[in-house]
């Protein structure tokens with residue numbers, strides 16, 4: 001009996017799927033679906049009809065997935081049996097084809113008739129609901145508008161603040177790029193730690209957990225689709241409805257606190273292994289913007305566990321872009337609120353040989369929150 005491969009569930013993504021039954025194993029060949037975008041990387045498939053034979057999973061478009069290619073040996077996708085928990089694969093083989101292309105190959109030994117296989121630990125609204133249920137009474141969840149496709153877009157608030165403002169303010173955004181799930185696991189650590197670490201009367205903490213909710217649910221990678229992704233649409237006026245919604249929320253927050261910092265949580269290219277790092281504004285931006293962002297990044301970096309962070313913690317992008325430098329969140333926040341915004345890229349799989357678990361992402365999130373609170377009091 002042939003294997004069945006499905007992607008028709010929240011967060012599912014793959015295309016060009018082929019299956020084959022070899023004498024000693026089953027094979028699933030698939031590509032990460034760009035879903036109309038420029039970049040591809042996120043995938044999540046469900047394999048059914050397993051008989052206990054090993055299943056070889058082959059990502060056929062590795063060379064055209066962001067940051068993958070020949071360097072993808074360090075990637076460590078995750079798998080989960082129906083009632084079980086996610087586990088990392090322990091090995092990635094990069095196979096070079098006669099024409100010079102590369103495929104990434106993983107082997108899973110199924111312990112049940114079906115299992116899921118994804119590029120990194122998925123994080124959906126049900127994961128957030130579980131976390132909120134473990135923080136009773138602390139977070140207020142409310143819709144702040146709707147997505148471009150009409151789904152309620154929610155934020156979390158630890159308090160509502162006052163006018164005139166008394167508390168210092170931190171505002172956090174995750175999943176502007178829908179497939180960048182490490183950002184969600186770092187945010188999960190922030191949300192869980194806040195109950196112990198943040199007095200809502202002193203620090204007003206608001207968060208948008210799924211900025212590109214449509215893409216999260218539909219399984220998009222969500223980076224650089226045409227005409228522009230969320231983090232290129234922060235122009236005035238904005239170019240996407242979610243950005244308009246979050247801008248309104250950001251200004252409500254800013255009136256109700258003394259705004260200190262905005263934090264934007266992302267995942268980098270597939271094979272990043274040197275550690276998490278902060279993006280600095282491009283050289284074309286005002287010097288004060290670059291300097292304030294660098295100072296905030298260095299302040300935060302000194303307070304984070306060293307094993308998580310790149311030795312050179314701030315990176316100033318100079319690679320070609322087809323977007324205006326004024327169209328990213330950091331530029332909008334500086335130009336309208338006069339405060340820095342930190343974009344943190346957290347790797348998908350490992351840092352200097354250490355494979356990352358969900359608990360480790362949460363530990364980074366908790367440490368980040370302590371550092372952010374220290375920044376508001378400095």
Ligand SMILES: [Zn+2]
Nearest residue numbers: 177180266267
């Ligand atoms: Zn990103």
